[in-house]
Amino acid sequence: MSIWEVIIISLIKILLIVVLMLLTVAYLVYFERKISAWIQNRKGPNRVGWHGLLQPFADVFKLLLKEDIVPEKANKALHTLAPFIALFVAFATYAVIPIGPTIELFGYKINLVVADVNIGVLYVLALTSLGVYGITFAGWSSGSKYSLLGGVRSSAQMISYEVSMGFSIAGVLLLSQSLSPTKIVEAQYGWMWNAILQPIGFITFVVSAFAETNRLPFDLPEAEPELVGGYHTEYSSFKFAGFFLAEYANMIIASMMITTLYLGGYQIPYIDKLGLNQTLTVLLQVGAFLFKTAFMLFFFMWVRWSIPRFRYDQLMNLGWKVMFPLSLLNIVWVAVLIMVFRL
Amino acid sequence: MNIEIILFAVLALVAATSSVMMITRKNAVISAVFLVLNFFALAGLYLLLNAQFIAVVQVIVYAGAIMVLFLFVLMLLNTEAEHQLFIDKRGIKFFAIFIAAFVFIEIAFLIFKSNPSKNLSPDQAASINSGTIQTIGQQLYTNYLIPFEVSGFLLLAATIGALVLAKKKFE
Numbered sequence: 001m002s003i004w005e006v007i008i009i010s011l012i013k014i015l016l017i018v019v020l021m022l023l024t025v026a027y028l029v030y031f032e033r034k035i036s037a038w039i040q041n042r043k044g045p046n047r048v049g050w051h052g053l054l055q056p057f058a059d060v061f062k063l064l065l066k067e068d069i070v071p072e073k074a075n076k077a078l079h080t081l082a083p084f085i086a087l088f089v090a091f092a093t094y095a096v097i098p099i100g101p102t103i104e105l106f107g108y109k110i111n112l113v114v115a116d117v118n119i120g121v122l123y124v125l126a127l128t129s130l131g132v133y134g135i136t137f138a139g140w141s142s143g144s145k146y147s148l149l150g151g152v153r154s155s156a157q158m159i160s161y162e163v164s165m166g167f168s169i170a171g172v173l174l175l176s177q178s179l180s181p182t183k184i185v186e187a188q189y190g191w192m193w194n195a196i197l198q199p200i201g202f203i204t205f206v207v208s209a210f211a212e213t214n215r216l217p218f219d220l221p222e223a224e225p226e227l228v229g230g231y232h233t234e235y236s237s238f239k240f241a242g243f244f245l246a247e248y249a250n251m252i253i254a255s256m257m258i259t260t261l262y263l264g265g266y267q268i269p270y271i272d273k274l275g276l277n278q279t280l281t282v283l284l285q286v287g288a289f290l291f292k293t294a295f296m297l298f299f300f301m302w303v304r305w306s307i308p309r310f311r312y313d314q315l316m317n318l319g320w321k322v323m324f325p326l327s328l329l330n331i332v333w334v335a336v337l338i339m340v341f342r343l
Numbered sequence: 344m345n346i347e348i349i350l351f352a353v354l355a356l357v358a359a360t361s362s363v364m365m366i367t368r369k370n371a372v373i374s375a376v377f378l379v380l381n382f383f384a385l386a387g388l389y390l391l392l393n394a395q396f397i398a399v400v401q402v403i404v405y406a407g408a409i410m411v412l413f414l415f416v417l418m419l420l421n422t423e424a425e426h427q428l429f430i431d432k433r434g435i436k437f438f439a440i441f442i443a444a445f446v447f448i449e450i451a452f453l454i455f456k457s458n459p460s461k462n463l464s465p466d467q468a469a470s471i472n473s474g475t476i477q478t479i480g481q482q483l484y485t486n487y488l489i490p491f492e493v494s495g496f497l498l499l500a501a502t503i504g505a506l507v508l509a510k511k512k513f514e
Contacts (some may be wrong), residue, residue: 003346078376121474122399131408133379136411140372148418155411162407179476286372 017094025163025248026056032301039305061242068237073143082240083235086134090249093127097256098182100266100286112266112286113182120181121169124257125162128212132158134246135214135231142234145314150230153312156215160319161211161218167327168205171198171334172261185265195262197337201330202262204323209254211319214247216304217313232306255296263292351391358384371417375410382406394474 030045030052037044042089045052070079097120100112117123132155139151173179176187188194195202211218227233232243259265266289271281310318358381367379382405388400418493485489 075370075373078373115470117395119399122396122403122476126399126402126407129403129411132407132411133414135412136418137376140414152415152418155415159411273506 010114014095014159016181017114018091021091021094021247021249021252024252025245026060027061028248028251029054029244030299031297032304035301036305039302046074053079056187063244064238064239066237068239069234071143071234074234075141075143077257078141079168079234080139080239082134082138083239084134085137086131086246087249089127089131089134090246090253093124093253096123096181097253097260098185098265099256099289101283103282108242111182116180116182118178118180121173121184121261124253125166125169129158129162129251131212131250134243138235138243139231141223142231144234146228147231150227150233153227154231157211157214157218157315157319160316161323164204164323164327165208165212167324168201168208168330169261171201171327171330174331174334174338181260181265184285185260188264190269193262193264196252198330198334200326200333204327204330205262206258207323209258209301209314210300213250213254213300215251215300217307217310219309221323251300252293255293255300258296259289259292263296265289265292300341347391350387352505354387354391357381358388372414375414375417379406379410392474393471396474396476396479425434 033055034044034052036042045055048054048058070076095114096117098111098113100117102111135154135158136151139147139149139154142148173185175194175197176184178184178187232240235243266285268284268288271284276284356368361377361381361384365374367383368374368377382401386406388399389395389401
């Protein structure tokens, strides 16, 4: 393949992902409201369109048509930059997540991943560690106490949980012996899913993912009763929509990472033994990936509407005194697996 | 023109501009923002040199961890007082200019005196290999095992030291 072919194929993939992401996020908000309604025994949005299915578009237009307010004491440049950082980080992460195996289309071999880099997992870690900036800048540049407190809280929270997240990932890397997401998925052949082999690591990773995405029960940066809206108190219109979008995009990222690292990615156990033809296999595998991701997204929402928010000191204690030691324990467990069972 | 030269020009320009912007801003938080941008451009330059592991670690450690802590402190402190210090005392200003000029001459001398490309091997495959995480990991756990363990131990000691300092009363 020439360089131009590579660039064009990558651009098509990027375009597809961005369009799909925007649609998915819009409907995630709809499902979040429907699921919360179901959990609280209400009906949820049901006025716009059939069963409220056009509600997301109504929401988006409402947000875009609102007045964009920048507070007088705000640092204008940073105030504008912050939501874009949040969005950039959220979208750039999709580049390395494989949604299926290599396929052949019109004579080209196409990987179902934008960039199959051999340090993919580190790339994701690098970008998520930058996610803090969007929130921190938003908090500081707004020139408001509530925003600043929200921003400071979130950076403390994200730094703390990044530690146990990194150590949980180390367990996965030890077993797959690679940092490439594609290889990690391939290493989980059959039922050798990391969620089954290292349940402790799975739990610590999922909990850290909740904290990293600022979702309930860890949504302290925007705890309404104490901080109004936290870091996005002073945001309105399109910029607020940016943060909103980034939060849901991050949730999808977290679900996809959990699927890739722990739930076998696009693998269906022993599908190659069934003797199906190749196209069907690939379609089923992509379907499996989307199904697992969708299940994790449902899990995110389920937890949000079931568990109350932690107090700040409880959050920090959980992060440093429970999750961190557990993730270390997981590494020891993986080492035992490797030494004793020669996995 | 090949793509590497274009990328190098863009990244180098970003790195140079952001570092100048960083030292000329009055607001410390804005300076920190430009420093983060500078780290990014540097990471890109490392990638061009086939040092992918260092590029990613540059972002994770410097941009992702250290600068966040810096910002944390800067946002909570009132940095106006430090600002006043440099305006009032002219002696400090001249001293700073002298030190800056000295360090600049030193660095410029070292750059033009040394020949950093003399150790480069013409073998491109070997150079790509030496930047991968596999090679670095293998080297760290074989040839450089003792320095690696020693630095790990030092970091542990520093962590404990920081804990002791932060906790005023140690029960």
